[in-house]
Amino acid sequence: MNVRTDAALRSLDAAVRTLSAGEQARARATLERIIVSVASIEALPPGATSSRRRLRRPLALIPAAALALIVGSVVVQGGSDGNAAYGSWTATPAAVTGEDLDAASSACRDKLHDDDTIDGDRARLVLSERRGDHVALLYRTEDPDLSAACLVRNPQGSTDVDRVHFGVGGSTGPVLQAPATGFTQGAVSEYDHGASSITDGAVGEAVTGVTIHAGALTVEATVANGRYAAWWPGPAFTGPVEPSGRGGPRLALTYDLTITDGTVIRNAQPTLPS
Amino acid sequence: MVVPARNAEWPAGQVEYVSIAEPDREMRFRALYADAYGDVLRFAQRRVHPSQAEDVAADAFLVVWRRLDDAPKAPNDVRAWLFGITRYCLLNTRRGDGRRQALAVRVAETAPSVGLAVGLDADLVAQRIDLAAAWRRLSETGQEALSLAVFEDLSSPQAARVLGITPASYRLRLLRARRALRRQLDLAGSPSCMQMETQP
Numbered sequence: 001m002n003v004r005t006d007a008a009l010r011s012l013d014a015a016v017r018t019l020s021a022g023e024q025a026r027a028r029a030t031l032e033r034i035i036v037s038v039a040s041i042e043a044l045p046p047g048a049t050s051s052r053r054r055l056r057r058p059l060a061l062i063p064a065a066a067l068a069l070i071v072g073s074v075v076v077q078g079g080s081d082g083n084a085a086y087g088s089w090t091a092t093p094a095a096v097t098g099e100d101l102d103a104a105s106s107a108c109r110d111k112l113h114d115d116d117t118i119d120g121d122r123a124r125l126v127l128s129e130r131r132g133d134h135v136a137l138l139y140r141t142e143d144p145d146l147s148a149a150c151l152v153r154n155p156q157g158s159t160d161v162d163r164v165h166f167g168v169g170g171s172t173g174p175v176l177q178a179p180a181t182g183f184t185q186g187a188v189s190e191y192d193h194g195a196s197s198i199t200d201g202a203v204g205e206a207v208t209g210v211t212i213h214a215g216a217l218t219v220e221a222t223v224a225n226g227r228y229a230a231w232w233p234g235p236a237f238t239g240p241v242e243p244s245g246r247g248g249p250r251l252a253l254t255y256d257l258t259i260t261d262g263t264v265i266r267n268a269q270p271t272l273p274s
Numbered sequence: 275m276v277v278p279a280r281n282a283e284w285p286a287g288q289v290e291y292v293s294i295a296e297p298d299r300e301m302r303f304r305a306l307y308a309d310a311y312g313d314v315l316r317f318a319q320r321r322v323h324p325s326q327a328e329d330v331a332a333d334a335f336l337v338v339w340r341r342l343d344d345a346p347k348a349p350n351d352v353r354a355w356l357f358g359i360t361r362y363c364l365l366n367t368r369r370g371d372g373r374r375q376a377l378a379v380r381v382a383e384t385a386p387s388v389g390l391a392v393g394l395d396a397d398l399v400a401q402r403i404d405l406a407a408a409w410r411r412l413s414e415t416g417q418e419a420l421s422l423a424v425f426e427d428l429s430s431p432q433a434a435r436v437l438g439i440t441p442a443s444y445r446l447r448l449l450r451a452r453r454a455l456r457r458q459l460d461l462a463g464s465p466s467c468m469q470m471e472t473q474p
Contacts, residue, residue, distance in 0.1 A: 002452060006424045008405050012381035013425055015316035023328070027311050030332045034339055035300060 085153070085163070086196060086233035088132025093222045093230070096128040096135050103159045104128070104135040108150035111166035112139060118146045118168045127200075127229050129222035130156065136222075138200050138229045146170035147186055149198050151231055167198075178271055180204040181259055183228065185270035188251060194235030199253070201270070203228050209258030303339050309349075310356050311335070313426075317357050320425060321364055321377045334360040354432035357422075361436060376414035379421040381406050408458035416451035423448055 019027065096104065105125060112120035123139040123146075130136075133155045139148040147170055153163040169187025178184045178201075186201035203210060203223055210221040210228040214236060221230035238252040257265040311331065318330035337359050338345070346352050364377055409417065422433035422444075434444035 005405075005452075005455070008401060009381070009409070009420070009424045012402060012406055012409070013320070014380040014382050015319040015425070017316075019312055019315065023315070026328060027307075027315070027331075030328070030335070031304065031307050031311075034332065034336050035303070 086132070086134065089134070089233045090131045091218060091232075092220045093129035093131055096130045096137075097156075099159065100130070100135060100154055100156060101128060101137075103161050104137055104150075104152050104154050107152055107161045107164050108137050108139070108148075108166065111150060111164060112148055115148065115166070115168055118148050118170075123148060126225040126227050127222055129229065131231070134231070136198065136229060136231050138227060140227065142175050144170060145175045147200050147227075149187070149189065149200060149229065149231075151196075151198060176202065176271065178202040178204040178207070178226075180206040181257065181265065182271045183207060183210060183255065183257060183268065185255075188236045188253070190236045194237070196231060196233050197236035198229070198231035199236065200227060200229035202226055203257070206260045207257050208260055211256040211258070213254045213256070215252055299342060303342055306338070306342070306345065306352065307335060310353060313353055314356050314360055317360050317426060318364070320379050320421060321361075330360060330364060333363045337363065350429070350432060351435075353426070354428055354435045357426060357428075358436045358438070376418045378414045379417040379425070381409050404459060408455055408461075411458045412451060412454055415447060416454050419444065419447040419451040420455065 016023075105128075109120070112118065112123050114120075118139070119141055122141050124141070125137060126140045127138040128135065133153050135152050135154045137150045137152075139150070140146065146168055148166065148168045151163075151165040152161050154161045167187070167189050169189070176184050182204050184202045186199060188197065188199045190197045197214065199212070203226060205226070207228075208223065210223055210230070212219040212221055212230055212232070214232050214234055217232050217234050219230045219232045221228040236251065236253055255268045255270070257268045259265065314334055315327055315331045318327040318334075322330055334356065338356060341359070344355075346355050361377060409420075412420070418437070419433070422428045422436055423430075426433070426436075428436065430445050430448070431441045433448075434441040437444060437447075439447075
């Protein structure tokens with residue numbers, strides 16, 4: 001008696017019976033990301049892990065630590081020139097002036113449009129900063145929640161732009177809002193065997209400053225439009241470059257937040273997806 | 275196993291690797307993923323907007339990886355176990371809507387013009403429209419019970435496992451869901467559908 005009804009219902013199945021080539025490709029990519037990200041979950045610093053956290057599917061993130069806000073994914077990019085290239089770096093950022101911004105953003109926009117992870121047409125420049133000869137730009141789409149960090153060498157007052165480093169991190173999930181006096185830890189990228197690193201995330205409305213401690217370096221992040229970002233000439237992780245086992249290297253960053261009333265929250269812990 | 279870092283934009287850089295231990299565990303996970311990803315994706319497609327289904331499947335398989343040692347041995351039981359995890363992920367992400375106990379299950383849209391345009395029998399199209407309308411009037415609990423039997427093709431013990439209830443409770447839910455669907459079809463007043471219900 002139920003057989004015909006069941007058969008009729010099956011004709012209304014909303015699911016697609018066969019995976020498309022695109023779905024199959026994305027499934028394969030997801031598999032690799034899961035395996036990598038699980039190893040990285042256990043690399044998070046104490047207090048940053050929670051069994052109740054919800055995974056948001058990572059996109060093609062690298063060199064960023066994928067799963068922004070969730071997994072301090074560890075991906076180390078090779079390179080060769082080391083710290084010498086960043087001798088002009090400053091712990092406190094400076095504004096990027098008009099012509100410099102035009103030159104840097106032109107190079108970064110090219111990367112944005114070449115990247116198939118983030119919609120370059122929709123990505124909005126939300127933050128820029130200069131530290132010595134290098135300019136960092138942060139582009140965002142809110143839906144999906146993606147950040148594209150672009151670091152270029154552009155000596156002040158010059159239209160020369162080279163050494164363009166670009167990476168996208170984030171998730172397909174909704175943007176995680178930071179509480180008023182809190183922050184979220186977004187992508188963390190480490191380049192060139194730890195010669196430089198870059199990170200970004202969201203801050204609450206009452207947060208006016210983010211100070212990042214990266215080993216011996218203290219970095220004043222740029223805070224604008226509800227986001228923070230900073231880069232520094234040093235590593236973001238401790239441990240071996242090629243980690244063994246599921247532990248992997250550990251994130252070596254701590255954060256201090258400055259609130260509108262001047263209060264400084266030392267060793268602030270990031271807000272994680274619930 | 276090593277996974278190459280991708281998308282490097284570092285000039286003249288060399289890609290390094292993150293290595294992962296437990297190769298046997300990884301192989302088991304890969305095999306399970308290959309076997310069951312499609313089923314989990316379809317389970318999700320029935321319960322969320324198609325644009326979100328792949329995210330749901332990814333969420334579920336992350337949990338699966340971490341709970342791999344709990345996986346049942348029998349293939350059909352594994353499917354039920356996977357669906358249970360996926361359902362839990364969905365309920366968990368929707369808890370902002372209130373403490374949800376069941377998930378609505380979508381059925382295909384049934385626009386008359388589409389069926390007629392491709393030459394389907396008008397009565398058949400009408401049956402499908404009535405059935406789809408009746409389905410949408412079912413409670414989420416009813417849709418869920420029916421879906422596990424009809425779309426996911428699970429036995430009562432397996433479906434019960436997905437829902438975290440006893441097989442007897444599930445059978446009762448399924449019975450009530452079938453009755454409710456029949457009532458909705460009766461209310462629709464479509465002889466063809468009622469006929470469909472009563473034919474052997």
